[in-house]
Amino acid sequence: MSATELEKVITVVTNEQLQKLKENMPPEEYLYDLAELFKVFGDSTRIRIMFALLDKEVCVNDIAEALNMTLSAVSHQLNILKRSKLVKGRREGKSVYYSLDDEHVREIISCGMEHIEE
Amino acid sequence: MSATELEKVITVVTNEQLQKLKENMPPEEYLYDLAELFKVFGDSTRIRIMFALLDKEVCVNDIAEALNMTLSAVSHQLNILKRSKLVKGRREGKSVYYSLDDEHVREIISCGMEHIEE
DNA sequence: ATAACACTTGAACAACTGTTCAACTTTCAT
DNA sequence: ATGAAAGTTGAACAGTTGTTCAAGTGTTAT
Numbered sequence: 001m002s003a004t005e006l007e008k009v010i011t012v013v014t015n016e017q018l019q020k021l022k023e024n025m026p027p028e029e030y031l032y033d034l035a036e037l038f039k040v041f042g043d044s045t046r047i048r049i050m051f052a053l054l055d056k057e058v059c060v061n062d063i064a065e066a067l068n069m070t071l072s073a074v075s076h077q078l079n080i081l082k083r084s085k086l087v088k089g090r091r092e093g094k095s096v097y098y099s100l101d102d103e104h105v106r107e108i109i110s111c112g113m114e115h116i117e118e
Numbered sequence: 119m120s121a122t123e124l125e126k127v128i129t130v131v132t133n134e135q136l137q138k139l140k141e142n143m144p145p146e147e148y149l150y151d152l153a154e155l156f157k158v159f160g161d162s163t164r165i166r167i168m169f170a171l172l173d174k175e176v177c178v179n180d181i182a183e184a185l186n187m188t189l190s191a192v193s194h195q196l197n198i199l200k201r202s203k204l205v206k207g208r209r210e211g212k213s214v215y216y217s218l219d220d221e222h223v224r225e226i227i228s229c230g231m232e233h234i235e236e
Numbered sequence: 237a238t239a240a241c242a243c244t245t246g247a248a249c250a251a252c253t254g255t256t257c258a259a260c261t262t263t264c265a266t
Numbered sequence: 267a268t269g270a271a272a273g274t275t276g277a278a279c280a281g282t283t284g285t286t287c288a289a290g291t292g293t294t295a296t
Contacts (some may be wrong), residue, residue: 044152
């Protein structure tokens, strides 16, 4: 077998691997949703809000005070978290109390913590 | 106890909770790093690259072909992933083969998948 | 030495994102 | 009813980010 023939064989093998790589890829939309979820965790304000809610529900005003932020800024971020089904809110009088809406929040955060603690 | 006195007591209790909330917050820098990590996962291109590397190492060219992207765009994203210690690369001849640099990548991705599969 | 392949890198541009500001709404106390 | 407290919402602005393009670096084959 000549050198150029061998190269052809190698190319074919490589193409087969490439083919497999493409086939094994989850659907585009799935990967997009996954990235979209992590994007929500990818902001320190939202991370801080989720940490504030780890133990118990907290009203918007207290979150804003604890994080030294305006009500408006916190409300905007809570809305993003709510749309991603990560937190939920309930009204009680004048206040709206927010809490984590999913056990996965704790898991995802603790997964990330393991990586940076090294 | 009058209504206004009662309110003062309630305010004090609330302030204590606020104080605890502030004290229990991890240091600012830690939360920033955590958000920074998730930010890396929060892009569908980088997610796709990490999925491509789940099974075995792949060279930049093959990643680019599999994901239908330019070499340059893939290289830029690989660099971001490398800086976050999520992938590593090794040169073999003309090609550079990249692979996952941390078992946490799989864990974090699978954590995220659990949330969106519901 | 030259050319070709496989990347890498920096600048630039468009698109996206988070905060602020101002204008609401809701609820409660007077 | 009026006002105050607690939130929400939309527009706007500045800052960030991903891709492209052009120019570079290594490596191998001729």
